[in-house]
Amino acid sequence: xxxxxxxxxxxxxxPFFAFVINSFIVKKLPKLAVGISCxxxxxxxxxxxxxxxxxxxGTYAANYHVHKVFxxxxxxxxxxxxxxxxxxxxxxxxxxxxxxxxxLIHIFSTFxxxxxxxxxxxxVYMSLFTAAMLGLVLSDNLLSxxxxxELMGFCSYSLxxxxxxxxxxxxxxxxxxxxxxxxxxxxxxxxxxxxGVIGSVSFVDIYQALADGSLIGHSVIxxxxxxxxxxxxxxxxxxxxxxxxxxxxxxxxMMGPTPCSALIHAATMVAAGVYLSLRMFPLMDAGGLTPxxxxxxxxxxxxxxxxxxxxxxxxxxxxxxxxxxxGYMVLGIGVGAYNAAFMHLITHAVFKACLFxxxxxxxxxxxxxxxxxxxxxxxxxxxxxAKMPFTFLAMMCCTxxxxxxxxxxxxxxxxxxxxxxxxxxxxxxxxxxPTLLGFGGxxxxxxxxxxMMFLTFFGEPRDKSLYDHTHVEKLSWNRNIPLLILxxxxxxxxxxxxxTGQKIAKVPGVVDKEWFATLVEKPEVETFASYERQTWDFTxxxxxxxxxxxxxxxxxxxxxxxxxxxxxxxxxxxILSIIIAFAGVFLAYLMYIKRSxxxxxxxxxxxxxxxxxxxxxxxxxxxxxxxxxxGLLGLNNLLxxxxxxxxxxxxxxxxxxVTRWAYTVSRKFDDWVVDTALVDGTGASVRLFNxxxxxxxxxxxxxxxxxxxxxxxxYIWNLNIN
Amino acid sequence: xxxxxxYLMISFILFLAGIVVMIARKNMIAMLLGIELILNAAAxxxxxxxxxVNQNMDGHIFPLFIIVVAAAEAAxxxxxxxxxxxxxxxxxIDDATQxxx
Numbered sequence: 171x172x173x174x175x176x177x178x179x180x181x182x183x184x185p186f187f188a189f190v191i192n193s194f195i196v197k198k199l200p201k202l203a204v205g206i207s208c209x210x211x212x213x214x215x216x217x218x219x220x221x222x223x224x225x226x227x228g229t230y231a232a233n234y235h236v237h238k239v240f241x242x243x244x245x246x247x248x249x250x251x252x253x254x255x256x257x258x259x260x261x262x263x264x265x266x267x268x269x270x271x272x273x274l275i276h277i278f279s280t281f282x283x284x285x286x287x288x289x290x291x292x293x294v295y296m297s298l299f300t301a302a303m304l305g306l307v308l309s310d311n312l313l314s315x316x317x318x319x320e321l322m323g324f325c326s327y328s329l330x331x332x333x334x335x336x337x338x339x340x341x342x343x344x345x346x347x348x349x350x351x352x353x354x355x356x357x358x359x360x361x362x363x364x365x366g367v368i369g370s371v372s373f374v375d376i377y378q379a380l381a382d383g384s385l386i387g388h389s390v391i392x393x394x395x396x397x398x399x400x401x402x403x404x405x406x407x408x409x410x411x412x413x414x415x416x417x418x419x420x421x422x423x424m425m426g427p428t429p430c431s432a433l434i435h436a437a438t439m440v441a442a443g444v445y446l447s448l449r450m451f452p453l454m455d456a457g458g459l460t461p462x463x464x465x466x467x468x469x470x471x472x473x474x475x476x477x478x479x480x481x482x483x484x485x486x487x488x489x490x491x492x493x494x495x496x497g498y499m500v501l502g503i504g505v506g507a508y509n510a511a512f513m514h515l516i517t518h519a520v521f522k523a524c525l526f527x528x529x530x531x532x533x534x535x536x537x538x539x540x541x542x543x544x545x546x547x548x549x550x551x552x553x554x555x556a557k558m559p560f561t562f563l564a565m566m567c568c569t570x571x572x573x574x575x576x577x578x579x580x581x582x583x584x585x586x587x588x589x590x591x592x593x594x595x596x597x598x599x600x601x602x603x604p605t606l607l608g609f610g611g612x613x614x615x616x617x618x619x620x621x622m623m624f625l626t627f628f629g630e631p632r633d634k635s636l637y638d639h640t641h642v643e644k645l646s647w648n649r650n651i652p653l654l655i656l657x658x659x660x661x662x663x664x665x666x667x668x669x670t671g672q673k674i675a676k677v678p679g680v681v682d683k684e685w686f687a688t689l690v691e692k693p694e695v696e697t698f699a700s701y702e703r704q705t706w707d708f709t710x711x712x713x714x715x716x717x718x719x720x721x722x723x724x725x726x727x728x729x730x731x732x733x734x735x736x737x738x739x740x741x742x743x744x745i746l747s748i749i750i751a752f753a754g755v756f757l758a759y760l761m762y763i764k765r766s767x768x769x770x771x772x773x774x775x776x777x778x779x780x781x782x783x784x785x786x787x788x789x790x791x792x793x794x795x796x797x798x799x800x801g802l803l804g805l806n807n808l809l810x811x812x813x814x815x816x817x818x819x820x821x822x823x824x825x826x827x828v829t830r831w832a833y834t835v836s837r838k839f840d841d842w843v844v845d846t847a848l849v850d851g852t853g854a855s856v857r858l859f860n861x862x863x864x865x866x867x868x869x870x871x872x873x874x875x876x877x878x879x880x881x882x883x884x885y886i887w888n889l890n891i892n
Numbered sequence: 893x894x895x896x897x898x899y900l901m902i903s904f905i906l907f908l909a910g911i912v913v914m915i916a917r918k919n920m921i922a923m924l925l926g927i928e929l930i931l932n933a934a935a936x937x938x939x940x941x942x943x944x945v946n947q948n949m950d951g952h953i954f955p956l957f958i959i960v961v962a963a964a965e966a967a968x969x970x971x972x973x974x975x976x977x978x979x980x981x982x983x984x985i986d987d988a989t990q991x992x993x
Contacts, residue, residue, distance in 0.1 A: 871985060875915045 173221075173236045178255055181217045181265065182308060184210040185301035192294045200290025207293035208276045211300055215269040218262075218304075225262035226689065234258070237310055237374065248369075256310030256373060259689040260512055264307045264445065267516050271437040271523045272300040274652035278527045279429040281648040282534055292332065292427060299325035299430075303438040307445065312361045312371035312403075315449075319357070319410065319442060323350050326439050329430040330423045342422035349419035353409015357446075360402030363390055373449055377698035380456050400457030403450050411443030411496045414470040418789050420493055424485040428530030431485060435492040436523035444499045444515050451508060452695045461600050464504025464591070468604030468611075471497030473787065475614035479621075480773075480783045483546050484529050487622045491572060492522055494611055498587050501608055505601060507590030509690040514587055517579035517665060521568040524656035528565035531649060532558065532626060535640050548625040550633040558643040562627050564653035569623050571660040573616035574751040581747070582662040584612065589743035593736045612747055616754025624762035899940035907933035920976070920983040924969045931962045 188210035192203040225234070239254035257265070276296060283292050299322060306318035324347075331343030365371050367388050368379045379385050380396075388395035407413065412420035420440070424431050434440065447454065447463070454460060471494050478490035495518045502511030532554065536545040545551070555562045571580035591605040631637035643650070665686055760767045773780045785791065866877075910929030917923055935955035942951020977983050 869989065871988075872915050872918075875911070879911055879915070 173238070173257075175238075177217065177220070178236075178238075178257075178308065181214050181221075181269070182301050182305040184214045184217075185297045185304065189294055189297040189301060192290065192297060196290040196294055203290040204280060204293050207297045208273075208280065210297060211269065211273050211276050214300075214304065215266075215273045218265040218269040221257060222262050222266040225257070225259050235261075239310065239372075251313065252311065252370065252372060253314050254310040254372070255308045257308065260448065261307055263512075263516060263690070264441075265304065267519050268300070268303050268307060268437045268441070271519055271656070272296075272303075272433065274656055275429050275432050275437070275523060275527065276300075277648050278432075278530070278652045279427075281646065282429050282530050283427060286427070288332070292329075292430070295325050295329050295332075296430065296433065299329065299433060299438055303442060306442055310372055310374070312364070312373070312376075315446065316354075316357065316361060319406070319446075320354065322439055322442060323347060323354065323410075326350075326423065326434055329434070330426040332426050332430065336425070338422075339425040342419075342425040346419040346423050349416055350409040353406045353416055353443075356402040357406025357409075360399045360406070363395060363399045363402065367395060374698050374701050376450075377452055377693060377695040378701055380452050381695040381699040385456075394457075396453065397457040397459065400450070400454040400459045404447060404454060404459060404463060407443040407447045407500070408466065409443070410446070411440045411500065412470075412493050413443075413466050413496065413500055414473060415789065417470060417474065417493050418786070418793060421486055421489040421786070424483075424489050428485065428526060428533060431489070432523045432526035432530070435489065435526060436519040440492065440496055441515055441519055444496065444503070444511065447500065447503050448508065448512055448515075451503060452693055454503070455506070456695075460504050460506060462504070464501055464594075464601055464604040467497045467499070467501030467504050468607035469497070470494065471501055471611040472607040472614070473497075475611040475618065477783050477786055478618045479614060480780065481618075482548050484532065484548050484551070484622060484626060485526070485546055487548075487618060488522070488525055488529055491525075491615065491619065492518075494615060495522065495572065497611065498584055498608065501591060501604055502587035504604065505587070505591045505594040506692075507587050508692040509687050510583060510586035510590055512690050513665060513686050514580075514583035517571065517583045517660075520656055521571040521580060521660045524564055524568045524653055524660065525572070527653050527656070528561050528568065531561040531643075531653065532565075535643065536636060537639060538636065539639060545633075545636060548622065550636055551626045551631075552629045552633075553627070553631040553637060554640070555627040556642075557637070557640050558627075560643055560645055560650040561653060564650070564657040565627070566623065567657035567660045569619045571662075573619050573755060574612055574747055575616075575755075576748055577662050579660050579662050579665050581751070582665050585744050585747045586740075588612065588747055589740035590736075592743045593739045596735070596739055609746060609750060613750045613754045616751045617758050620755045620758035621762055624758060628763055896940060896944040899936065899943075903933045903936040903940065906930075906936065918985050920973045920985055920988075921970075923985065924966060924973070927969075928962055928966065931958055934958060 185207075188207045192206055196203045235256065235258035237254065237256045239252045242251045242253040244250045276293070279292065279296065283289050286292065302318045302321035302325060306315055306322070309315040309318060327343045327347040330346050331339050333339045334343075361371050364376060367385060368375055385396050385399075386394075390398040409416045420435070423434055426434070454463065474490045474493035474497060478487050478494065481487045481490060495514070499511045499514050499518070502508075502514060532551070533544045533546050535558065536551070537543075538545050567578070571578035574581045574584050588605070588608050591601060591608055595601040595605040645651075757767075761769050782788065906929050910926045910933060913926030913929065914923055917926070935958045938951040938954045938958075942948065973983055976988065980987050
């Protein structure tokens, strides 16, 4: 299939132009702006479907990719910046997920934001947000990746602070922006470090440099450049994907409207961080970072799950579950479960978008008569199953998925990460702790998600008047249909097994692996050692036919014995995670449906833990009280003192004496030379000539004729005598 | 015998007549007539030189332009004179002092 600028650029440009047009018309024509945004993202989705179809169901080789480059600017041989697009199987799947989820979120937003005062403006930001994420997925180099990355940072800032009348929303948006900025600075450092050595930050150039070893031998501040760049770029992931220790911004990000939370938590913002780590996986592997990444992922997965246990706000539970699930993805990257981590990114995006939209549907219909606001507190809900059957259905599917119940997507992907973690743990001791944290987090996930479901939809309504005021939900195209579409895709069979497996997907002959594992592979840097760039009009007909069965190695390069061991470990992991998931659900059932266990007793049994969880492990206090108050504010005061007592006193005030002296001198000069000599002198000389010239300025035109004739005559006379 | 100098002499007389009219007459219309004389003197020069020196059509084209320009200029000049007459009820050149300040 031909990939030219006209079939790829619209993916990014359609939502981007929707953003540009809407920013001009949104005040006058909000309805039209909404229409433009929705149709732009839908068209972009269609383009993505085409690419997805080509890559997954087409006849390309498994490692086929489209890589087109153009020169952005050129300042001689030493400084030439290329931009381009890079689509491989991972990018194609990612494109479909981002644009599909974003389309459904746009449709849902037309319901959720309908009565909002800034109805149209919301869609302006959403369009830019989606365009930035699609651009990021298409990027072929870290520089344009970084540009889109920052664009998303800005969009999340303006969407989180969408209700800027509320002070918390403004603070949350600043917090989100500044916290991710910490990671972004390191990310930029990593880019610069790579640029300094390679002279390019294109992904393929980085793979190539890793393959031919040109990164070896360089070092930055005493550590090897590979490690430094990998760590710096991973800091970007930590910031963007809300990993420990920069996870503090994501729970606050729920101050924005719920559909934007769905977009931030599922398809765009946090997914970008994990996507970066996946793209840069060879670098992180070469830098020896994987154990640390696994630890960070494990700690995040478990820690965030514990905080989610005691949250009462329905969106806060979902926010912490996002952090926890992102922890699993990072854990997957850490243990080398490349395609499992990516699969979890996709499955998580689907069910988390659906969960947030369902939560939005619940919140939207609960209307507080006294405050005229929406209710998000779970203690006031309960028994809503009867009022909202469709929302309940969608949310239940997603909860089953995230809890890791078999046959749902979350089980497939999470189990695969945990299985790979078990394999790594059985080979090397250091991975035991992240693996155990991962399994512990899975137990907690099942528990707190079902706690949320039971508190919201089951039991007796706890706020009777609120319950009675709630209307019974009717099936509507922009409220329930997006939810139901998303909930269909929480079924595990779309992601694994032979249902969509080899029969439809392109890999012939590989019978005992599903399409995801076949298509998404770790980039092998050796294959990039002799890499040639494609031009824009290049069509690769050869690789479309040359798929070789043996190029897919189902044992992942392991020996038969190791592969057998890994297989056993995966089965153990699967059984363990099924037991764990059902244990979590059962525990929640005992506590919140049967009420044979009283949660309050547990709280009183561990008061200090409860307090720590309530304060989110004191991370906010740590950052505000220690880093900002003591550290940054002290530095700030020191600099202010330096500024006032040194620069102000000697330079600014000292400058005053200089200016005063210069003023005196220049005033004397002005008085004597300029005013007296030049200005008055000019006047005097003009007056002098005036006296002379006035005598011949008679004003009689015929006198002038005479003068002209005499002048001409004397000229001609002069000619004659010469 | 018509030589170049006889053409030039007539042209010179025309020119001088124009100059004298311009200088001596105080009537604006008369002054415009003087300008026409001067222009005609120039046109005659063109024709004379092209007949005796150059012998192509260039010099015959120029008088056409001069006539057109002279006609346009006379139209503008007469328009000014008429406006002036409506304001001042005279066309005496010494009364045209509005531009003096």
